Amino acid sequence: MPQDHFKDFWRDFRDQLVDHNRVANVVEEFCDLARQHTPKWVLVVPLIHLLKGESEPFQPVPPAFNPQSKGSHFQTDSGARSLSRVMTDHAYLADIDQRLVRSWMPLLHLDDLMDFLAYMQVELLDILHCMQINMKAVNHSVYMALKDLSSHLNTKESNRNQSFDDRYGECCLKTAVRLLGSVCRCIKEPGRCDVPLQFLELVCWISKIYSQIDSETRKRTQQESFEETLYIITEWRTKSFNKKLLNARNRLEFSSPNEIN
Numbered sequence: 001m002p003q004d005h006f007k008d009f010w011r012d013f014r015d016q017l018v019d020h021n022r023v024a025n026v027v028e029e030f031c032d033l034a035r036q037h038t039p040k041w042v043l044v045v046p047l048i049h050l051l052k053g054e055s056e057p058f059q060p061v062p063p064a065f066n067p068q069s070k071g072s073h074f075q076t077d078s079g080a081r082s083l084s085r086v087m088t089d090h091a092y093l094a095d096i097d098q099r100l101v102r103s104w105m106p107l108l109h110l111d112d113l114m115d116f117l118a119y120m121q122v123e124l125l126d127i128l129h130c131m132q133i134n135m136k137a138v139n140h141s142v143y144m145a146l147k148d149l150s151s152h153l154n155t156k157e158s159n160r161n162q163s164f165d166d167r168y169g170e171c172c173l174k175t176a177v178r179l180l181g182s183v184c185r186c187i188k189e190p191g192r193c194d195v196p197l198q199f200l201e202l203v204c205w206i207s208k209i210y211s212q213i214d215s216e217t218r219k220r221t222q223q224e225s226f227e228e229t230l231y232i233i234t235e236w237r238t239k240s241f242n243k244k245l246l247n248a249r250n251r252l253e254f255s256s257p258n259e260i261n
Helices: 003-015 020-034 039-052 080-089 100-107 110-119 124-134 140-158 166-186 194-210 216-240
Strands: none
Touching: 003 039, 020 039, 039 080, 039 100, 080 100, 080 110, 100 124, 110 124, 110 140, 124 140, 124 166, 140 194, 166 194, 166 216, 194 216
C-alpha cells in the first residue's frame, strides 16, 4: 500500500477509536498470550506503538539515550531464532513504524543479531542500545557475536561520510561508553581482550565523527566520555592483566601474550 494511502487508512481507523491507550493495552495483553503459541505475534507490535503515539506512520523517531526506560514492551524470547525469521520476512513494517526495531531487537539473542542486520536497516544507536540491553553472561557464542558485531560496526563507522547531528552524536557516544563498560565488566579474560579493545576502538570512531559538530554540548559530552572511558579501561586492564611485569628475578613476565599488544 502506498504511503499516502496507508496514512489515510490509519487516520480513519484511529479516529474511530475512543481510547487509544486502552485499545493498545488490550493488544499488548493479546501479544503476551499469543507469544506462547506463535512467533508471528511480533507482527502486531507496530499497532501498539501507533496506538500509543510512540511513533507515526513513516516518520523518524527522535534519538534517546536510554529508550529502555520508556520500555520495549517485551523481553528476550526463548524462540529468538524463529522470531528473527518472522521479522526479516516482514522488514517493511520497520518502514511504517520506525520505532519497531527498538522493540524487536531486544527480543533476539546477541548471536542472532548479525543475521538480523543483514536484512534490516538499523541505525547505529539502536544497535548499541540492543547490545547494552542484552549484555549479560558472555559464553563462547556471545563472545564470538560481540567480536563480529564490533568488527562490523568499526568497519561501517570508519567509512561514514557525514557527521551525526548534535543530539544523535551525544546519544551514540554516551551509549557506546556505557556499552564499553558492560563489555569490560563481562570480559576480563586476557585471551579475550580483543573484544573490549574493539569496543574501545568503536568509542574512538564515534567520538571522532561527533567531533565535527561545534557545540558546547559536544565539548562537554566528549570530555565526560573521555574521562569515563579512561576509568573503564584502566579498571579493566588492572583486573585482566593483574600480574607484575617484573618477577622476583627482575625479568619481564606477561599475564598473557596479548598483554604485549
